[in-house]
Amino acid sequence: MSEKIVISPTSRQEGHAELVMEVDDEGIVTKGRYLSITPVRGLEKMVTGKAAETAPVLCQRICGVCPVPHTLASVEALDDSLNIEIPEAAKLLRELTLCASNVNSHAIHHFLIATDFVPENLFAAAVDSVSEIRKVSQYVVDMVAGEGIHPSDVRVGGMASNISELARKKLYARLKALVPKVNAHVDLMEGLILDKDLPKGLGAIDQPVFASDKIYGNRDFFDFDRFTEVMPESWYGDEEIGKKACSTIPLYDGINVEAGPRARAAKFGGFTGKGVVAQHLTRAQEMKTYLSRAIEILDELNTSAPTLADYDLRGTSKLGVGAIEAPRGLDIHLAQVGNDGKTEFYSALVPTTWNIPTMGPATEGFHHEFGPHVIRAYDPCLSCATHVMVVDDEDKSVVKNEMVRL
Amino acid sequence: MVLGTYKEAISARATDKAIQKVSQDGGIVTALLSYALDEKIIEGAVVAGPGDKAFKPEPLVALTSDEIISAAGTKYTFSPNVWALKNAVRQYGLEKVGTVAIPCQLQGIRKTQSYPFATRFLADKISLIVGIFCMENFPYASLETFISEKMKSSLDLTEKMDIGMGKFITTTQDDELSIPLKETHGYEQAGCNICKDYTAELSDVSTGSVGSPNGWSTVLTRTDTGASLFSQAVEAGIIETKSMDDVKPGLGLLEKLSNSKKSSADKEITKRVDMGLPVPF
Numbered sequence: 167m168s169e170k171i172v173i174s175p176t177s178r179q180e181g182h183a184e185l186v187m188e189v190d191d192e193g194i195v196t197k198g199r200y201l202s203i204t205p206v207r208g209l210e211k212m213v214t215g216k217a218a219e220t221a222p223v224l225c226q227r228i229c230g231v232c233p234v235p236h237t238l239a240s241v242e243a244l245d246d247s248l249n250i251e252i253p254e255a256a257k258l259l260r261e262l263t264l265c266a267s268n269v270n271s272h273a274i275h276h277f278l279i280a281t282d283f284v285p286e287n288l289f290a291a292a293v294d295s296v297s298e299i300r301k302v303s304q305y306v307v308d309m310v311a312g313e314g315i316h317p318s319d320v321r322v323g324g325m326a327s328n329i330s331e332l333a334r335k336k337l338y339a340r341l342k343a344l345v346p347k348v349n350a351h352v353d354l355m356e357g358l359i360l361d362k363d364l365p366k367g368l369g370a371i372d373q374p375v376f377a378s379d380k381i382y383g384n385r386d387f388f389d390f391d392r393f394t395e396v397m398p399e400s401w402y403g404d405e406e407i408g409k410k411a412c413s414t415i416p417l418y419d420g421i422n423v424e425a426g427p428r429a430r431a432a433k434f435g436g437f438t439g440k441g442v443v444a445q446h447l448t449r450a451q452e453m454k455t456y457l458s459r460a461i462e463i464l465d466e467l468n469t470s471a472p473t474l475a476d477y478d479l480r481g482t483s484k485l486g487v488g489a490i491e492a493p494r495g496l497d498i499h500l501a502q503v504g505n506d507g508k509t510e511f512y513s514a515l516v517p518t519t520w521n522i523p524t525m526g527p528a529t530e531g532f533h534h535e536f537g538p539h540v541i542r543a544y545d546p547c548l549s550c551a552t553h554v555m556v557v558d559d560e561d562k563s564v565v566k567n568e569m570v571r572l
Numbered sequence: 573m574v575l576g577t578y579k580e581a582i583s584a585r586a587t588d589k590a591i592q593k594v595s596q597d598g599g600i601v602t603a604l605l606s607y608a609l610d611e612k613i614i615e616g617a618v619v620a621g622p623g624d625k626a627f628k629p630e631p632l633v634a635l636t637s638d639e640i641i642s643a644a645g646t647k648y649t650f651s652p653n654v655w656a657l658k659n660a661v662r663q664y665g666l667e668k669v670g671t672v673a674i675p676c677q678l679q680g681i682r683k684t685q686s687y688p689f690a691t692r693f694l695a696d697k698i699s700l701i702v703g704i705f706c707m708e709n710f711p712y713a714s715l716e717t718f719i720s721e722k723m724k725s726s727l728d729l730t731e732k733m734d735i736g737m738g739k740f741i742t743t744t745q746d747d748e749l750s751i752p753l754k755e756t757h758g759y760e761q762a763g764c765n766i767c768k769d770y771t772a773e774l775s776d777v778s779t780g781s782v783g784s785p786n787g788w789s790t791v792l793t794r795t796d797t798g799a800s801l802f803s804q805a806v807e808a809g810i811i812e813t814k815s816m817d818d819v820k821p822g823l824g825l826l827e828k829l830s831n832s833k834k835s836s837a838d839k840e841i842t843k844r845v846d847m848g849l850p851v852p853f
Contacts, residue, residue: 308693309662315692319663332615332635333665 168196171534175203176541178278180231181518181548185526185541186407187534195537198529199402200522201411204548210512218244218479218503219322221512225499226316228514229549231274234267234307235492236499236550237320239383239514243501244322246385247486248477255471256324258463259310261382263320264490265460266306269348271493272427272453273299275545276355279446282539283358292358295351299453302344306460309333325473338464341457348457352450359446369528369540370441373422375429376496376520381459383490388498390485392419393515401523413551415523416515422523425495426544427452441528442536442543449493449545479507492517494545516550574830576773578792579799581823583784583814584806596646596734597781598789600811601672601702604777606637607805614670614700618660619643620651626727628712631656633664646704648733649712650761654680661697670700675769678703682774700797703772705780705790705826707735707764707833714759723749736781765840766851770833771826777802783826784819790826 174184181204188197209228213221222240226233238260245252252260273296284292304314310329311317319326329337378387394417399408401415415422423429431437431448439447481503488499495517502511521544528544529537575581585598591606592599608614621632621643629651634640654677660666673681678701685695718740719725725742732743739750772778777798783790791813793799805811816823841851 305693309665312658312662313692327659327663330633330635330664333663336665 179546183548187537189534193533195530195534198526200526202413202548202551213509213512218509231547232492233316235490235497237317239488239490239497239499241322242488243486243499247484247501247503248481250323250475250477252324252475253472256473258467259325262463263311265456266303268493269453269456270300270303272449302340323475323477328469328473331469334469341461348453355450368442371528373424373524375432376423376425377429377433378489378496379491380434385487385489388489416519424524425517425520445543480505518546519551574827575771578794580793581816582791583788583819584791584811585788587812594644600779600789602644603810605670606640607810608670614668615666617670618653618656620647633660648710661694667697668699669697672702674706675772678774701775703775703778705771708760722751766837768834768837770830
């Protein structure tokens, strides 16, 4: 006899989602479905028809958790559409911004999973080290990108300005001093995650990994022809869930994929582990990778070099791709700028959207009590992942699905 | 209180001849900011630096004494220093910022410290504000207009501007020109007419020529920060002082002018309110 366990909303994640698990007599999940119930943002429609520079300013407001990756993906897409080659120093400053932002985001995730792994006697220490790491990494974003939350200085064509030599030295010193703290924090979290004794193989799946780069992101990776999108009604195989789900299902080569730290580690670091523990460990390790890359950038940055390219805002309707490795996976923005300098088409294919169809099935084969563990290992963030709008409130159907058609 | 809250009023000037040469009066702003920088009380200062056009200042994030000295001298048109404070703490990476501000700018800065909307992690990094006495400020086009049409000169010919003894005075290479101050009325920024602050009451330490003899400035120390910086600078020999009681025209004139700014602003405020116009106070 199968029973249905519904967790709604799933907790300690960003945004609202629902986990529906069909379980057998032993409580083992036989079918897992994970769906977004976060209302639509509609930013892609909002930026269409407006001046191209508007897109990064609006799109960064898609969410307060990942404003930096969204801004970067947006300007990268516009740079690509307008055929802009940005100055070398701007590339470094953009990557530095992302590294710092991703350290911050991973630290926040450790706060979210603290009650799963951290015993009471270490709780204060773990939370304190999360706070300290966040403070320093956000300070970097503040200085390099103008604002920690909605960065003002990441621009089409590069960065608004370089940082001063004083700022470079200061950031270098602060990040150097942060190294032992991050190392200790990562050791602590890794130890606690391994000590937890989660069932072997929990959350392991065989889906292809979806990652473009070890750190920053690479637009050449994304092949538009290999991408398809299906409506939730046809994906979930459950009419009620299909209607309730707020996100479309993106597929690459016709199948669902896994994005995020483990995907990056598997593709670029030869990492072979799978499942919940592997995801947590690779996420923790990435904090070290980002930090050392940030220090390297600060070491080589020329603070008197130009950071903004001259460019013509009149486009040629080229489909520009911006690909940024956000904390939770590959964030792709697509943009087309017309010859009047206005955005003709815009689409955001965001990290958690890629993971949504994969997360549900990843709960299968284990007791439903572990379901939330599996979900949290993906660090889902639903805010930007919603692209479907219910037009007919009576029957909750997605009547107007051209909203999501490319 | 007509001069706002202050601890001590004193007549002073910078001892450094290099500062005296370029300063408007006693060189107090330049001396205090340079001293604060040298003593690491601040890491840099936002000042009204030289711009592309004559007498049109541009905010400058100064990281050295030389840069601070390059900004010496009064400019009678606006330098949007408040705007550059964010640059100073972001791209420049300053965590202890000093700045020089006229009363209206001070009101803005102090407001950001009470309500830091859009000034996140900025307000707490402003460590020193040197205020300057200000009766009114002219838009750049106003200066151009009355210097050209009333004084029959031009900004390019002008080497120094001053206001004193009821006159607006410009010095050219070989001449000193002046018009009565009342001839400039109507050319000031409209907001100046409802501003009730003459002596930069919200600053840490404020200064201006009125009350002291030529080449000297009147200084009002207001906060602990301002008072301790000033007394350290005096102790270090950067600044020399005279008691206000010993100088002419003395504090009385400062009080008189401050009173007159407040009462004429009150009149204008009443007038605007009666007309149904919004006033910020």
